[in-house]
Amino acid sequence: MVRNTTPADFPGIIALTEATYPESPPWSEAQLASHLAHFPDGQFVALDGATGQVVGMAASLIVLWDDYDFDAPWRDFTANGTFANHDPEHGRTLYGAEVMVDPSRRGYGIGKALYAARRDLVQRLGLRRIRAGARLRGYHRVAHRLSAAEYVARVVAGRLSDPTLSFQLRQGFHVLGVVPGYLKQDPESLGWAAVIEWTNLALAPTDQRGTMPAHDSAPGGSGAPTFDTTTRAGESAEPGTTANSAA
Numbered sequence: 167m168v169r170n171t172t173p174a175d176f177p178g179i180i181a182l183t184e185a186t187y188p189e190s191p192p193w194s195e196a197q198l199a200s201h202l203a204h205f206p207d208g209q210f211v212a213l214d215g216a217t218g219q220v221v222g223m224a225a226s227l228i229v230l231w232d233d234y235d236f237d238a239p240w241r242d243f244t245a246n247g248t249f250a251n252h253d254p255e256h257g258r259t260l261y262g263a264e265v266m267v268d269p270s271r272r273g274y275g276i277g278k279a280l281y282a283a284r285r286d287l288v289q290r291l292g293l294r295r296i297r298a299g300a301r302l303r304g305y306h307r308v309a310h311r312l313s314a315a316e317y318v319a320r321v322v323a324g325r326l327s328d329p330t331l332s333f334q335l336r337q338g339f340h341v342l343g344v345v346p347g348y349l350k351q352d353p354e355s356l357g358w359a360a361v362i363e364w365t366n367l368a369l370a371p372t373d374q375r376g377t378m379p380a381h382d383s384a385p386g387g388s389g390a391p392t393f394d395t396t397t398r399a400g401e402s403a404e405p406g407t408t409a410n411s412a413a
């Protein structure tokens with residue numbers, strides 16, 4: 167079962183973070199409380215039907231995409247994991263800040279159910295899209311022979327499988343670009359992330375060519391960028407407080 171997060175779920179979420187990212191500091195109670203204070207509708211947990219144990223979570227906020235550089239790091243998009251930058255008044259983009267499923271429960275559709283809850287939320291609120299940084303968890307295995315952009319191109323083509331990006335592509339996301347320095351200290355992605363988007367086609371205003379505006383503030387813009395294996399220069403910012411969080 168997926169429902170909105172309550173403070174009673176915090177110990178379960180912290181345990182889930184410790185199981186998912188044993189090498190990193192987990193979400194703190196203060197951060198989780200801040201998420202609920204800013205945007206309770208955007209926070210979800212998945213519960214084991216029999217025990218009520220937290221087996222998955224997804225955290226998101228609304229941003230005005232034009233406020234951020236395309237290659238901004240996770241900590242900028244999430245205000246260091248606090249969601250103090252949540253901007254429902256101007257923003258039209260749901261930003262996926264975190265999704266995780268208990269390691270012993272993966273592959274049973276829990277992640278899919280969490281993303282379905284996000285898509286429902288986007289449709290209910292009339293938002294244009296979901297965007298996130300998909301940290302490239304499998305990249306470290308091939309970094310000696312492939313650039314991050316080449317790796318992503320192969321994952322998109324189905325020639326390679328990435329534990330995170332392949333899942334997100336299955337959820338209807340497409341890749342807009344590949345950026346360095348998203349989670350700089352992440353040993354698996356080596357900091358690289360794919361900027362990904364799911365478009366709310368139910369709402370999509372289109373221009374005369376039938377393309378979606380790429381920016382929140384554009385009344386009918388130039389069309390969403392498409393992945394062209396071009397990397398974009400990144401800043402040397404530190405990762406977010408929860409070092410490995412994303413999507």
Ligand SMILES: CC(C)(COP(=O)(O)OP(=O)(O)OC[C@H]1O[C@@H](n2cnc3c(N)ncnc32)[C@H](O)[C@@H]1OP(=O)(O)O)[C@@H](O)C(=O)NCCC(=O)NCCS
Nearest residue numbers: 266267272273274275276277278301329332333336412413
């Ligand atoms: C990514 C994650 C949330 C997926 O959760 P999950 O519950 O295992 O995913 P699901 O069982 O719902 O899978 C949904 C779909 O994605 C596919 N999928 C899931 N993991 C996959 C993988 N490693 N490789 C390829 N496809 C995958 C499934 O086959 C399924 O496809 P279907 O819709 O055709 O049935 C989970 O692996 C996780 O918590 N990872 C660690 C944290 C993380 O990396 N989060 C993302 C940070 S950017």
